[in-house]
Amino acid sequence: MVDWEGPLTEAYERATTYLAGLPERRVGPRADAAELRASLGGALPDGPTEPREVVARLAAGVEDGLLPSGSGRFFGFVFGGATPASLAADWLTTAWDQNAGLYAASPAAAVVEEITARWLNELFGLPLGTSVGFVTGAQMANFTGLAAARHEVLRRAGWDVERQGLIGAPRVRVLAGAERHDTVDRALRFLGFGTDCIEPIAVDGQGRMRPDALAAVLRDDNAMLPTIVCAQVGNVNTGAFDSVREVCGPAHERGAWVHVDGTFGLWAAVSERLEGLVDGIELADSWATDAHKWLNVPYDSGLVFCAHPEAHRAAMSVRAAYLIQDEDGERDPLDYNPEFSRRARGIPVYAAIRALGRSGIAEIVDRCHAMAIRFAAALRDGGADVLNDVVLNQVLVRFGDDDAITRQVVKDVQDEGTCWMSGTTWQGRAAMRISVTNWTTGPDDIDRSAATVLKIRDQLIRD
Template sequence: MDERDAALDAAHEAAREFLASLPDRPVWPRASVEEMTAAFGGPLPRTGRPAPDLIRDLAARADPGLVAIPGGRFFGFVIGGTLPAALAADWLVSTWDQNSGSSAMTTATVALERVAGDWLLEILDLPRGASVGFVTGAQVSNFVCLSVARHALLRRRGWDFTREGLHGSPPIRLVVGRDRHGSIDRAARFLGLGEADTVVVDSDDDGRMRPDALAAALDEAPADAAAIVCLQAGEVHTGAFDPFAELIPIAKTHAAWVHVDGAFGLWAAASPRLHALTWGVDAADSWTTDAHKTLNVPYDCGMAIVRDPADSIAMFRAGGDYLMYTGFDPWDVTPELSRRARGVPVWAALASLGRDGVEALVDRLHANARRLERGLRAIPGVTVVCAPDFTQVMFRLDDDDATQALGRAVLQEGTAALTGAHWRGRAVLRCSMSSWVTTDQDIDLTLAAITRLTSPAAV
């Protein structure tokens, strides 16, 4: 017990030192993965070490390879920071060590996740009573939702997937937008659906699926094929939202299952100012979102939401006569039996913010994106590719090589982190305003760094 207390004290001290370093430390790692492997590697020692000493050494050795993701100037990919209540709750989750699949056994954490799920549906204005499965992230959430969709569509056509499997089953077509996230294609591969089973629908210049193109694609589909239509709330480059109020009725006239990948964008529904971006999304059949993005809870915490819990249960209900069952268990709606109580930090984040706080958080992230956009437009040679609908800002220089060189220079300079990509055949740089700690000063420091690095003297 003394060693455990001392180890926890050492971890607490290291955590506080790391958080205190965030305003001044370089945002990108200062050591490569090879250097970090060398720092931790070598033969496994024959004898162990006291836990407190080990924890202090671990923190010291890891420091050069840590990314300042919890800080205010990490704008890469789409990754939020960590709210104080969510971070502290996550420490408790590890301490409690509850296997949160069974409603009969781990009653406290399952209840917390149930309440968090109910609050989530309320805030996102999705159908009350939908199943909310807590998974690792948006990738697994998309897999879960598409698995449920396939099972349900086959059942509606009289095919018992649980008994018959896929051999000889009615065909399933996956209908996706041109600018869908790659996790949709990856989830499809997990399900055994390949490019031949995928219909790609054209999108507009900002990445929104075109209603006329969806109607044409579904009209041309084989009569015996069932369709899963995948829409998105928040294109990962532009932040654009598909026009759900137009697209979903088209899909429903063809008896399609509609899934919405809203890893970060579904949270726009929490703001009266931005709610229009998600109008009509509640008519879908399943939704993906990710709390470690816009809600700012620790990794890992995705949510797979399905309108009818019976569809989730039919696909995922667990087996095993040794298990303890109730009427509804968390393991009935996701692939996992054993898992940590990853929904507890969601409960803590929502409870600490309240509905008004969630609204304010979402509005602040959008305001940060607009501030960055305005600053970028004032920098000579910088072109903002599209105005931010939500939290994504994308820009480029006139030359693709120069754009990519700027991206590398920003990471090396260390003030901020943003990531590169390609959009409509051109190199771009992407900034995602996803962190609750980002301030006006963080944005201004980032703009100053970009200005320095694009100046003639720097080039």
């Protein structure tokens, strides 16, 4: 008889101990790579090991090398945590071990995705019938949305890119803000366009694409090339939002496809207080975002949306004799994402939305916004330079108007362990980048973290 209870009980006990300790745990790894190799390494095992012992030794070996990104005082990158319902659903997803590529392979996973897709469209206010793909993250969401864009703009030019490829195809140009995220460039590389296809559009001091600059480029286009415009809602440094309404107007007049990179900023649509930031979002053609950011579901969980399902399916779907694809209209998930075999990512997203509801998701977004404002105010009152308008959840800070001091404060804060945030370069200057995205972050986390940052800054300047 297979012993499921032993290893799963060990995993449960280790996991709940870790999660319960997050509020007071040092926010940073406690071991370096050499220590982790010593703890986890050794010779290839000659024979089997009892499963519960494997789980216990694995947990003990990785414990000190974990970056506690689920902590309410973790402000690095733009990471979320995991809510209880979504984490529990993710465990079940693993236990059920469904291949969610086809309806035939898992009717339950396909229907959960279908329902969850409808809920997501309603949450974001996207057009009725918008198709949804559940992918790994914003990188693949941008890839998939831009693949649909590639299909459609070339189809309009009389070219079947899925059949004919790109050799000999009409040249496609991509207009994107100079402060776009690197996942857009990377997606264009994957799609065979290369980054030379990008024409950077001038941005303002907060990193927002200037609509007048975009309109001028579109107006002056004499070649009438197939065109994709990439807008951004939520600059990764400042949190700033392109004006999607002002982007879509001239772009659609020109016949361009508008793709929106809304990795975290798209979630502003759920908040009555912040929805003005995404005014006109429903006018775009495709959108990318992450569920493992503000919805706070476990990694990995990205989402792509397309207002033109036929273009979405044309770019992604595949047919093969051995596949059992549904003939009765049921949704085959592989028609909407780049993968065949994949885990049932829709299940944790379903659980998170079911547990929180619209009001619960909005509360997380609103609270993180309020906490970002609180963090910026505390640092500004303490003499730090806040470089951005805190419109959402991102705070850019500089110390002593000095690159070296700023970078050293970031490093020393990471080493100290009260909180963790990353550094960046903004408009040629070093900065500390603070991202408030975790569902558990509250005023005490902010005040404790701000006091630590200022204390480290003061000590560094004195020394």
